[in-house]
Amino acid sequence: MTRTIRLAARQALLEQRSFWRSAEYALFTFAFPLMILLLIGAANAGSHLPGTDIKRTTVFVPGILAFGVIVAAYVNLGSKVAVLRHDGVLKRIRTTPLPSGAYIGGLLVSTVATVVFITMATGMIGWLAFGAAPRPGELLALAVGLVLGTVCFATLGLAISSVITSAESAGPVAYASFPADRDHLGRVRSHLQRAAGLAVAAGGHVPGEGARRGAAERLRGAALPGLEPGQPRPVDGRRRRFRRLAVPLARFVTEAAGLLDPVRNRRAEFHGPRDRAQPVM
Amino acid sequence: MTGDAAVHVAGLRMSFGATEVLHGIDFDVRYGEVFCLLGPNGAGKTTTLEILEGFTAQTAGHVSVLGMNPAAQPARLRERAGMVLQECGFPRQARVAELIDLWRSYYPNPRPLGDLLEVVELTEVRNTQVRKLSGGQRRRLDFALALAGDPDLVFLDEPTTGFDPEARRRCWAAIENLRRLGKTVLLTTHYLDEAEQLADRIAILRAGRIELAGTTHEVAARAGLATRISFTTPSALRCGQVPLPGGIDLSVRGPESVCHTGNAAMTLRMLLDWARQNSLGDLDGLAVTAPRLEDTYLQLTRDMP
Numbered sequence: 001m002t003r004t005i006r007l008a009a010r011q012a013l014l015e016q017r018s019f020w021r022s023a024e025y026a027l028f029t030f031a032f033p034l035m036i037l038l039l040i041g042a043a044n045a046g047s048h049l050p051g052t053d054i055k056r057t058t059v060f061v062p063g064i065l066a067f068g069v070i071v072a073a074y075v076n077l078g079s080k081v082a083v084l085r086h087d088g089v090l091k092r093i094r095t096t097p098l099p100s101g102a103y104i105g106g107l108l109v110s111t112v113a114t115v116v117f118i119t120m121a122t123g124m125i126g127w128l129a130f131g132a133a134p135r136p137g138e139l140l141a142l143a144v145g146l147v148l149g150t151v152c153f154a155t156l157g158l159a160i161s162s163v164i165t166s167a168e169s170a171g172p173v174a175y176a177s178f179p180a181d182r183d184h185l186g187r188v189r190s191h192l193q194r195a196a197g198l199a200v201a202a203g204g205h206v207p208g209e210g211a212r213r214g215a216a217e218r219l220r221g222a223a224l225p226g227l228e229p230g231q232p233r234p235v236d237g238r239r240r241r242f243r244r245l246a247v248p249l250a251r252f253v254t255e256a257a258g259l260l261d262p263v264r265n266r267r268a269e270f271h272g273p274r275d276r277a278q279p280v281m
Numbered sequence: 282m283t284g285d286a287a288v289h290v291a292g293l294r295m296s297f298g299a300t301e302v303l304h305g306i307d308f309d310v311r312y313g314e315v316f317c318l319l320g321p322n323g324a325g326k327t328t329t330l331e332i333l334e335g336f337t338a339q340t341a342g343h344v345s346v347l348g349m350n351p352a353a354q355p356a357r358l359r360e361r362a363g364m365v366l367q368e369c370g371f372p373r374q375a376r377v378a379e380l381i382d383l384w385r386s387y388y389p390n391p392r393p394l395g396d397l398l399e400v401v402e403l404t405e406v407r408n409t410q411v412r413k414l415s416g417g418q419r420r421r422l423d424f425a426l427a428l429a430g431d432p433d434l435v436f437l438d439e440p441t442t443g444f445d446p447e448a449r450r451r452c453w454a455a456i457e458n459l460r461r462l463g464k465t466v467l468l469t470t471h472y473l474d475e476a477e478q479l480a481d482r483i484a485i486l487r488a489g490r491i492e493l494a495g496t497t498h499e500v501a502a503r504a505g506l507a508t509r510i511s512f513t514t515p516s517a518l519r520c521g522q523v524p525l526p527g528g529i530d531l532s533v534r535g536p537e538s539v540c541h542t543g544n545a546a547m548t549l550r551m552l553l554d555w556a557r558q559n560s561l562g563d564l565d566g567l568a569v570t571a572p573r574l575e576d577t578y579l580q581l582t583r584d585m586p
Contacts, residue, residue: 005333006386007386007387010383014375014379014380014383017375017379017381018373018374018375019374021374021410021552022374082388085369087370087373088366088368088370089369089370089371089372090301090367091366091369091370092426093369094336095334095363095364095366095369095427096359096384096387096388096430097356097357097359097388097430098387161563177384184453233547240445245484266287
């Protein structure tokens, strides 16, 4: 177990180094969401969502956070694995005794690291440029939502990689598969929105969702559960809030475990069959 | 039987659906030797190798690699066997030394990084990203990764296909280095000169069957090929002033006289006696050429349906 963790850490380190050495890859994963944030955020600064007192940037900043998670964890990981398969890198890995868990773990840890960087940069710009900062009491929920959202979309990314047959189609298929996964994402999203305000905003970026209005309502619903817009925020005990977080979390983990099925099916690709118990000699 | 053999294959059969591609092949690879599976494209070389590497389970027959069943113990096998596959990609943004070092971490007893770089002559490009390496350098990096765990056995699947002559020579040098390190090497190729240059023993695989196996000379002998003896035709012989030697099928082809024999030593003695008796001296340009693998291979190919 220790060896697997150590190998996963080394793999993640190599993945991160490779990521930052590939200028265009890093640019479109890391800088693109930030550029969108600055451009569209600047265009909408000071305006409010229709019929509410919520600033557009209050919704838009966490929306971009979620967008960064989806791009890094779903689109990029999905297309990356497809390209690795096409280029024969996965086959090369199969020639070694590296446990498949270590390799997949390394990819996931690297993805989480990328998401953390994106989130920090987006959050910092959102705060400095548009004054959109999470409530201090919701930081834990934000962090949990980020981690779970990353795991969830990374799992979906690994799953979608199995239907991508060539390196050329990897990017387009990963992007185009957003609508195809809408129902599934919707269910995941419904858990996420109870778990953390951040992941709720992801709904606004799934095509065909009536975006902003729904996202704004869900964001409010997550931040101020059970309240209509404009109602004062109630004083809530920590234990009660934790319970409210724990139930959807448990449901989300169950959901994520279901999502791991396609990943388990991909194990044979990352690694050949494990040794059988008895040697045949 | 398998005690001296790093690889033991007996009655190996492999079918894909209704098509049988290996029809019961047998061969052994001894510890410390370079063994070559030679054959045209589609002969079954890569299929055989994939079974030995544990990627595919055979349909029938017995296979043992380093005393293990590769299909049953792939993870254990990969700790002791290095593999250079026919086509395999790299993490392109990784640097050479960084990648080799990562590979070393996969194994319980890795070779030192410096040694690996030296064996494959990549020390000078150790900090270069893989995407910037030439084709030959990438193939040598393949070797370094295969050797990272200090394996007892190395599989090389058509290691020089598509290389220019210079890259091929450097690749051959790397394989010679493996031999010097005492590694057992199982090599597949369809290049005759490569097999002749590198292999201690060869097996010619054709249409899923081993046609011949042994050293180059043994294979040639089994194929019934003769040694070629030639010399510059003496003027007296060309003018018909001396008789042809008795008991030798000598053909005079203008400036060169040639005969083929299954017993080179005896024929040579008879020729020299004939030359002395007829005052022809030491026979200028006398050359004895053992049958080449290419001759054997072409004869086999010609004889096959």
